Amino acid sequence: MDLELTKDFDEQEEEKKLITPNILICGQTGSGKSSIINAMSGKQIAEIGDEVPVRNGIKKYKGKSINFVDSDGYEIGKEEKFISDILGYIDAQSEEDYPERVHMVWYCFNMGVARLTDGDLRMISEIEKRKIPVCCILNRIDQTDGGSLNTMRGEIEKRLPSVTIFNFCASPEREVRESVQGYFDEEKLKNWALANIPADMKINVMAGLSISLKSRRKQLSMKYIPSQAAQAAVAVGMNFSQVADSVLLIGLQARMAYHILKSYELSGIGNLFTTIQSVIVSAGGKKLALTIGGTLVELIPVGGKIIVKGANVLVAGSLTYALGMTINETCYQYSTGRKKGSDAEFSDILKGMMTKENINRLVDEYTKKYGKQNTEDEEK
Numbered sequence: 001m002d003l004e005l006t007k008d009f010d011e012q013e014e015e016k017k018l019i020t021p022n023i024l025i026c027g028q029t030g031s032g033k034s035s036i037i038n039a040m041s042g043k044q045i046a047e048i049g050d051e052v053p054v055r056n057g058i059k060k061y062k063g064k065s066i067n068f069v070d071s072d073g074y075e076i077g078k079e080e081k082f083i084s085d086i087l088g089y090i091d092a093q094s095e096e097d098y099p100e101r102v103h104m105v106w107y108c109f110n111m112g113v114a115r116l117t118d119g120d121l122r123m124i125s126e127i128e129k130r131k132i133p134v135c136c137i138l139n140r141i142d143q144t145d146g147g148s149l150n151t152m153r154g155e156i157e158k159r160l161p162s163v164t165i166f167n168f169c170a171s172p173e174r175e176v177r178e179s180v181q182g183y184f185d186e187e188k189l190k191n192w193a194l195a196n197i198p199a200d201m202k203i204n205v206m207a208g209l210s211i212s213l214k215s216r217r218k219q220l221s222m223k224y225i226p227s228q229a230a231q232a233a234v235a236v237g238m239n240f241s242q243v244a245d246s247v248l249l250i251g252l253q254a255r256m257a258y259h260i261l262k263s264y265e266l267s268g269i270g271n272l273f274t275t276i277q278s279v280i281v282s283a284g285g286k287k288l289a290l291t292i293g294g295t296l297v298e299l300i301p302v303g304g305k306i307i308v309k310g311a312n313v314l315v316a317g318s319l320t321y322a323l324g325m326t327i328n329e330t331c332y333q334y335s336t337g338r339k340k341g342s343d344a345e346f347s348d349i350l351k352g353m354m355t356k357e358n359i360n361r362l363v364d365e366y367t368k369k370y371g372k373q374n375t376e377d378e379e380k
């Protein structure tokens with residue numbers, strides 16, 4: 001049977017299935033909410049008010065991988081309206097389908113003023129009550145000093161011990177940002193967002209927040225790829241026919257390949273997805289086709305014929321893992337290379353990685369780390 005990763009796989013359909021997280025930015029007026037959206041998306045998407053509140057209620061900026069929901073800040077004395085407007089929005093969305101809900105909230109403070117009100121505290125705890133991940137961003141740290149920053153942190157921590165706090169500087173002036181470099185937590189905030197967004201949105205967060213390449217590689221290799229391998233094992237465990245297994249696996253592996261590319265913002269660039277397919281199929285004259293089939297036997301260190309159901313499960317898991325890890329490493333090397341000015345081709349890196357030794361090593365790694373678990377599941 002020919003392996004065609006892309007045959008029944010529609011990238012655009014898959015793209016639609018990925019849920020785009022809605023991150024709501026709210027808090028004090030002039031705290032730099034719109035500027036933070038610009039800083040985080042790398043674009044000038046939100047209106048920037050020059051110290052004057054921009055009256056626009058709540059606005060959603062739809063991005064390719066992340067939607068930012070910008071809201072008017074509240075002014076002292078108008079807390080009640082602010083709280084009911086924002087909570088009203090969150091609650092109305094929670095009645096909608098899952099993709100329409102607010103999935104995360106960033107609550108912003110203006111450190112130029114450094115004021116913490118009961119309204120802020122009430123608002124944050126109301127969001128927490130709704131089980132939506134929320135963090136505090138102490139923005140405009142260039143306009144304060146270490147003492148005020150610590151006092152503010154201390155007060156928030158005392159009243160809301162479970163909330164995570166980040167220092168930030170979203171000034172559009174490069175010199176201003178550089179003057180406080182080393183004191184603000186852009187990377188930490190991004191990693192917090194990645195860790196706290198629901199699992200089905202992590203791919204989009206990696207792409208949309210430009211998470212560091214190292215963190216993307218780690219997230220994919222420690223969490224995403226093993227979970228896909230486990231799914232492959234489960235899918236195969238429920239089926240007996242090898243043909244059905246292959247079809248199931250191809251779909252799952254195609255989606256995984258696409259997701260990994262997307263995590264590195266490499267989907268839709270050239271046609272790397274097709275490249276992956278052709279490299280996998282040509283490597284070793286189809287013997288490396290990473291689905292279950294008799295041709296794979298010689299690659300598999302679990303003892304020859306795939307006749308035992310338990311072994312099937314292990315093979316499906318380990319080969320899906322090997323494929324995922326190989327694509328992950330290729331994307332990582334390709335992206336870091338590009339940053340350094342290298343023009344190495346994606347397909348050459350992938351070919352270099354698709355060696356029997358490498359695949360065997362990964363299959364072994366999976367078997368050691370996860371194999372026991374899979375076969376046990378199978379025996380139950």
Ligand SMILES: Nc1nc2c(ncn2[C@@H]2O[C@H](COP(=O)(O)OP(=O)(O)OP(=O)(O)O)[C@@H](O)[C@H]2O)c(=O)[nH]1
Pocket residue numbers: 028029030031032033034035036047048049050051052053054071072073074139140141142143168169170171172176
């Ligand atoms: N110095 C400094 N200025 C900042 C920083 N972040 C934002 N600003 C400036 O603060 C002003 C207000 O920023 P906005 O992003 O409009 O603030 P906002 O919270 O969206 O304000 P509203 O929508 O009116 O509630 C603008 O002039 C920004 O350029 C920062 O970290 N440092």
Ligand SMILES: [Mg+2]
Pocket residue numbers: 033034035047049054070071072073
């Ligand atoms: Mg604004």
